[in-house]
Amino acid sequence: MSVFIRIHPADDVVIAKQQLVGGTRLEGEGVTVAGLIPPGHKVAVRAIRAGQPVRRYNQIIGTAKTDIAPGQHVHTHNLEFASFARDYAAGTGTQPTEYVAEPATFMGIVRPDGRVATRNYLGVLTSVNCSATAARAIADHFRRDVNPRALERFPNVDGVVALTHGAGCATASDGEPLQILRRTLGGYARHANFAGVLMVGLGCETNQIDGLLAQEGLHEGPQLQTFSIQDSGGTKKTVAKGIELVEWMLEEANRVQRQPVPARHLVVGLQCGGSDGYSGISANPALGAAVDRLVRHGGTAILSESPEVYGGEHLLTRRAVSQAVADKLVARLKWWEDYTARNGGEMDNNPSAGNKAGGLTTILEKSL
Template sequence: MNIEPAIRIHPADDVAIACRQLLPGTVLDSLGVTVASLVPPGHKLALRDMPAGQPVRRYNQVIGHASAPIAAGQHVHTHNLRFAAFERASEVGADARPVALAGSPATFDGIVRADGRVATRNYVGVLTSVNCSATVARAIADHFRRDIHPQALAAFPNVDGVVALTHSAGCATDAEGEPLKVLRRTLGGYARHANFAAVLIVGLGCETNQIQGLIAQEALAEGTRLIAFNIQDSGGTARTVARGIQAVESLLEEANAVKRQSVPASHLVVGLQCGGSDGYSGISANPALGAAVDRLVAHGGTAILSETPEIYGGEHLLIRRAVSQAVADKLMARIRWWEDYTARNRMQMDNNPSAGNKAGGLTTILEKSLGAIAKSGTTPLVDVIEYAEPVHARGVVYMDTPGYDPVSATGQVAGGANLICFTTGRGSAYGCAPSPSLKLSTNTALWQRQQEDIDLDCGPIVDRLATVDEIGERIFRLMLETASGRATKSEQHGYGQNEFVPWQLGAVM
């Protein structure tokens, strides 16, 4: 197989990305440059001489400034490229073009709930109001684990499982403050999620996050789909576990009484994630996922882009896609909030990329953000919402979340995502019950090394064996198959319960 040694993404770029390790003295005729120093796979190669202080471009966008003189053929990375603030002017809506709707609607086999919402999975959930009830919640769910008690759900083949989603918060916080409101919003989103046939909420009894306060804030209703109680009122651990098991057993027959039916792809709400990114992310998996998102939106579906620290520096591209000034203003308000938030905590927005990202070839947050935004495709940005808020708009929606994948995806699922698509270049082993998570590798070496965790390889794009559009079509079809019930690699391994991580804001007292 003849793999191109390096890829220049845009004719105006100052760097190319190495497709394999480049040794000094290697002549790259197609790029008109001779390699001057060792360049690892996924890392950047200078295509021209650049003096210190000069902006360096990739994707035809500034990814940083030279911190020292760079000669053509040299490795470009943290030793000679740095983050620097600069003006990123943008015209609101300049790229917000009308979406051409698909003529023949795509479909998947979903589960239609009584209220018309469509599920991709069918779980019973055990949620907790506070960390103090986590052990009890897990004991209740473990009683129904098929790998431990094969007969527990034998009579309920249409139930995907009983899962406990626990967390470390719920007390020692301001009873009227934002941290508790955000936690309750997150728990409320899960309690209402279409992928849960029913939910049990277990508390301790004396916590700040009182169950009735959660129910009131989120306008939940106790009944056949939601049962709630606490340990103190139930008489302790063993009695609460027994009560919980009995409660779940009472829910299983109705939860099992479902069948899949063909529904339009417009019922898909897909959360977009990237983790363990590398220099190939913005070349292969992210733009290919973007091509799949364009297809999804053309079929009336919704995609949620998130991770505000990982779009920082590229927000001007999203503003150009905003459908209105109001949407653009909401996005910029969240950017300003993060600048203040990081300053208050003595951090900087360029604390990202992570060590693994840098080892994979990403140097600055600007470079990482430009590649991350590619996941959202090219259609208009129709709304901007806060963490764990319900998604109502159709099309590409931005949800403000941290860049930490479990926290970000938890917010997306709380907002209604019934599928997650997760690109990775370094390797990820992630799942997020009750919504299935698809893993997409940016390079074939990762696919070959960690195939048991990866659902689809986007590496053929780097190797010039497939186009972005071709892989985008494969991703879109895999979305539909997964939404129809096909198990993802993370589901096969049992991921999903430990990855529930609500965003914790504010002081713990």
């Protein structure tokens, strides 16, 4: 059995399927391994001169820092990130979707506005990090593993969850960070899987709840309640008040009934996590195949981390249904380039240490 994986005939590297020791012969490649190669890592199969691009998947994953000989380990010590020109060729690889004749269905929850939920939660959101402890205490009161009686009368409610963060104050009231935070919190508040939302603030934070609601076009009502710690008289009273409000909201949330709905209401977010040198040839293609099936049934998939297609975006623009869609993706990545530059960062601050330990060297490689 082969001890390596060759992905494309034009690749400069192959991937070790197991730990390779010096002297191992790579059958079919005419290469002998020089030194220790961890599993999932890259082995050069041809001579690469310093400054030359290195290819995997027949795509550029970086530039050689030094001359690399056949059989050598290719990683952070001799491969680095370098920008390169991409031909976006928008729409040249677009293929029509072959939709199934009879789309699948699932048991969903149809909200009053017509949106469909897969879950039925109540959410406890925070305007600022200062109210995070109180929010978590409110939600913990309803944990079935801690206090099973709290939701005993509400079998149609999946739970109460707190979504907290570490921001909301000590920031410009008209700055980009606050706008992004508000947009994120607004998205949570509007999510179909929330039957109702409780928003807890401190009172004196920059991210005033009124301003958040105004920016996001949200309005208080029976299923969107807001209050602050300072107005309530402290943390203990805040937690008690929050529990009381959630208990009141549970009555309405529990009235839902599931019913068959078309798969076109499903939106699946694809999120990176624990990537290594095998992800692009195992888990990621499997998820891609699953998403293709979902789309054929009318559903939708989202690549949740747009900066993690950086360096591979030209492969996506070729599949864009229009020039406008391709331009939107490119514009988002240009925004990321500008964002990292003005904050003293780099697009290649990703992969993480764990990704690198698993064989990924640059963001260009991880994106593929």
